[in-house]
Amino acid sequence: xxxxxxxxxxxxxxxxxxxxxxxxxxxxxxxxxxxxxxxxxxxxxxxxxxxxxxxxxxxxxxxxxxxxxxxxxxxxxxxxxxxxxxxxxxxxxxxxxxxxxxxxxxxxxxxxxxxxxxxxxxxxxxxxxxxxxxxxxxxxxxxxxxxxxxxxxxxxxxxxxxxxxxxxxxxxxxxxxxxxxxxxxxxxxxxxxxxxxxxxxxxxxxxxxxxxxxxxxxxxxxxxxxxxxxxxxxxxxxxxxxxxxxxxxxxxxxxxxxxxxxxxxxxxxxxxxxxxxxxxxxxxxxxxxxxxxxxxxxxxxxxxxxxxxxxxxxxxxxxxxxxxxxxx
Ligand code: UDP
Numbered sequence: 001x002x003x004x005x006x007x008x009x010x011x012x013x014x015x016x017x018x019x020x021x022x023x024x025x026x027x028x029x030x031x032x033x034x035x036x037x038x039x040x041x042x043x044x045x046x047x048x049x050x051x052x053x054x055x056x057x058x059x060x061x062x063x064x065x066x067x068x069x070x071x072x073x074x075x076x077x078x079x080x081x082x083x084x085x086x087x088x089x090x091x092x093x094x095x096x097x098x099x100x101x102x103x104x105x106x107x108x109x110x111x112x113x114x115x116x117x118x119x120x121x122x123x124x125x126x127x128x129x130x131x132x133x134x135x136x137x138x139x140x141x142x143x144x145x146x147x148x149x150x151x152x153x154x155x156x157x158x159x160x161x162x163x164x165x166x167x168x169x170x171x172x173x174x175x176x177x178x179x180x181x182x183x184x185x186x187x188x189x190x191x192x193x194x195x196x197x198x199x200x201x202x203x204x205x206x207x208x209x210x211x212x213x214x215x216x217x218x219x220x221x222x223x224x225x226x227x228x229x230x231x232x233x234x235x236x237x238x239x240x241x242x243x244x245x246x247x248x249x250x251x252x253x254x255x256x257x258x259x260x261x262x263x264x265x266x267x268x269x270x271x272x273x274x275x276x277x278x279x280x281x282x283x284x285x286x287x288x289x290x291x292x293x294x295x296x297x298x299x300x301x302x303x304x305x306x307x308x309x310x311x312x313x314x315x316x317x318x319x320x321x322x323x324x325x326x327x328x
Pocket of ligand 1: 191272
């Protein structure tokens with residue numbers, strides 16, 4: 001049985017990856033320091049013999065006994081609110097954490113896939129974003145801690161690949177959504193759905209003309225799975241190219257949820273990218289992959305998940321307009 005280590009296992013993407021690799025017959029070792037992850041996302045895996053969980057921070061030395069064939073490094077805060085609350089940890093997990101895991105991969109002769117992000121493109125001046133675009137990132141802005149950690153992560157991964165001959169893969173993940181997103185992480189989908197469920201107005205930042213392209217989690221996991229087993233070591237975009245403005249998206253959410261509330265406008269956070277859409281030509285050619293789940297279907301499934309949360313969870317995790325704390 002092949003063994004795989006998944007860091008960030010209790011997080012949104014990490015937990016879905018644990019499910020997928022368990023279903024594919026792997027022995028899965030989940031690791032998480034639980035700063036932003038939640039054990040609830042993986043508690044259904046605890047009774048399984050081929051699942052183990054280590055409560056550990058990968059920014060410190062990582063030890064895994066015995067053989068290991070694959071590593072997926074998905075540990076990192078991943079929302080602008082989190083970067084503001086825990087900037088140092090965000091930098092450390094992308095840099096020191098990645099270094100530790102590359103060292104582990106080298107010692108175990110394991111193949112490692114690193115979760116990178118569309119944030120390496122910053123506020124892009126090229127549209128849509130292909131892997132060949134070098135990006136437009138503000139190193140010292142509030143998102144810099146994430147963006148630069150991820151850019152460093154790509155560099156050190158390629159260095160291990162070139163210098164040590166390590167088998168490496170890099171996925172650049174564009175906005176992804178689905179069940180198990182954290183309700184209070186401040187991201188637009190949990191924010192709007194939480195607001196609809198609590199009977200609050202939907203907060204659109206800026207004039208809502210900025211765009212995003214949302215990928216359903218099952219499509220994202222399929223792309224990552226195929227990339228891991230491909231022979232390609234340069235970065236690959238995985239995302240859904242179906243682009244929408246945040247204002248139009250808010251209107252879609254109002255329709256979907258049936259909320260009687262309206263849209264209110266708040267200040268646009270600093271360095272909020274104005275447009276984002278993946279060019280997925282490379283993934284299509286290389287992995288024979290493209291997203292299958294449309295926004296309507298995906299958002300419905302996601303809303304069903306949020307509707308299933310308890311009242312306590314819904315209110316305990318209310319997102320308190322953190323954007324006002326963003327200093328210009
Ligand atoms: N956004 C918004 N209202 C919210 C939360 C986010 O209008 O309550 C906007 C945000 O300014 C950004 C977009 O939605 O333009 C996506 O934000 P998110 O934090 O989900 O992810 P990002 O792609 O910016 O990392």
